[in-house]
Structures are given as structure tokens and as C-alpha cells.
Amino acid sequence: MSDKIPEGNRSARERLAQQREREKGREKRRRTLIVASAVVGVLGLAAVVGLIAANAGKDDGGDSASGPAVAPSGAIGEAALTLPVGAADAPSTLTIWEDFRCPVCAQFETAFRDTITELADDGQIRVEYHLATIIDGNLGGSGSLRAANAAACAQDVGKFAPYHDVLFSNQPPEPDDAFAKNSRLIELAGEVEGLDTPGFRSCVEDGEHDSWVKKSDTAFREGGFQGTPTVLLNGESVFPGKGDEQISPENLKKWVAEANKGKKPGTATPAEGSTTPSAPADGSAPADGSGAASTPAEGATTPAAPSSAAGS
Structure with a gap:
């Protein structure tokens, strides 16, 4: 083949x-x-x-918030994000980060309000409040922001401490965004003598300090804190405890006493209703150069009970 x-x-x-x-x-x-x-x-x-x-970052506030950050009168510290209550020369400082919608914050206030008030009135501590809006971020809504703005408006007239107490005493359930209504915040202002004025109402309704609140919340998120409440005594965390000891009114008094040993109580408490100039939008110090805050809401320097919620 x-x-x-x-x-x-x-x-x-x-x-x-x-x-x-x-x-x-x-x-x-x-x-x-x-x-x-x-x-x-x-x-x-x-x-x-x-x-x-x-775009989400822009809507979230912080430095992207529309308009300048207008700090309330008497705000102090870096970028004027601190609301002080108590004697400016107190030997110890209790720093509290809080959210007005945070349920653990309200629980903390209920448990420690009297103790913190006593320590501040005795010149043992100055309380420095910082506001956050983490519940708005977690659950949606705007109650944290609206309430914080209203509290800043109260600070403008030296009524932060008592209004702070009223807000936490009337805190709605966490999923209920009742504080998102300016009308509710204005209604609660009626419980603080001399607060419900045309100026206060305008401040609340116009959101005068909204950008400032958002700037404060940004500082909280960038500060590495775990949640609200964040409570620091002279920069050291004391919530939920210190070392092997759990926080309690008795232990808080003991820790303050240990920190203040050999030191004189503070006495430089501003007169009732006094305020220092609002901090400029750039966060620089007040024009008078004083770092001290106006604080006390009517009468003394009653620190509005701290409120911040652990791990909210």
C-alpha cells in the first residue's frame, strides 16, 4: 500500500x-x-x-461640615472642644466623653451625679465634658447631634450643667430618636430657670453649633476611645474601673483624694452666669487669653452628671 x-x-x-x-x-x-x-x-x-x-465622609460632618465650627461661650482646650464645669484651678481633672442618646451614659450619670457635683463644688475636681454622636451613627437619626447642639446653646448662657442633667433625666429609649425634635429640646429647657429664651430657641433651631459638635465627634473617633462613657481622671481611664478596683462613688472619691494629696482645693470658680468669649472658629484661645471657662449653670458649678456609654 x-x-x-x-x-x-x-x-x-x-x-x-x-x-x-x-x-x-x-x-x-x-x-x-x-x-x-x-x-x-x-x-x-x-x-x-x-x-x-x-461623599459619605462629607455628609458625616467633622471638618467637612458646612460652615465654620462655632464654639459655645466658655469652651476651652484644643480647638475649643471642652465644656468645663468647676473651679479652673482644681487640682484634678475629670474628663468625660458622652452622647446624650447613650443609655449607659444616663446610667453613669444617675449613679455618679451627686458624687461628681460634690467633688466639683468642693474644688477637688474640674469636670471637662466632650460631646459625641456615636448613637446617631450606629442607629441612624440625629438626636445625639441635636441634643449636643442644644447643650452647647445652654453653655452660651452658663446653663450647660443643669440642662445636661435635664437631658439625661429625660433621655428617651435608645431606638427612639425623640431628641431629634428641636421642639422637645426647647420644651425641656423650660425645666432650667432662665434658659428658655428667644436667643436659646434661635440657637437650637438654627443649629448654631452643629459644626462644632461634628468636630467634637471627629475628635472622639480619632482619639482611639472605645465608646461612651469614656471617663478619665487626670488622663487615666477610670471607667469601668482602675486597676483591680471597679468604679463606684466611694472609689472615685478615694482616687481623687489620692491624686490631690497635699494639694489645695481649687477656688477660681467664675461668677454665676459669667462666660468667657466664644473661641474663634480656628480653635485659637479666647481673646482675653484666659484658659478658664465660664461654667456653672445657675448657682454653683454643679457638674452635669457625666454620661457616656461603655461600648455603645
């Missing part, structure tokens, strides 16, 4: 091989096109996600 392939069969095989090569080429081009389209799709999605994230 001859081993030669007939010319007709050879041509048929060559045509079949060429067709297969063409099909492989088309398949390769198709796969390349699919991969390229997928890459473009992923990049497009990433761009959209990035845009959404950027």
Missing part, C-alpha cells in the same frame, strides 16, 4: 486545521475581551465606591 496521502484528502485536512486555528484565535480574542471587560468593571465599581465613601 502506498504511504502517500491523496491530494484531495490532504487539502481537506489542511482546510480543517486552518479552520481550527481560526476558531482558537477567535476563542482567545473572546476570552481576552471578557477579562478586559471584567477589569474595567472592577475599576469602575471601585471608582463608584470611592465616590460614595468620599
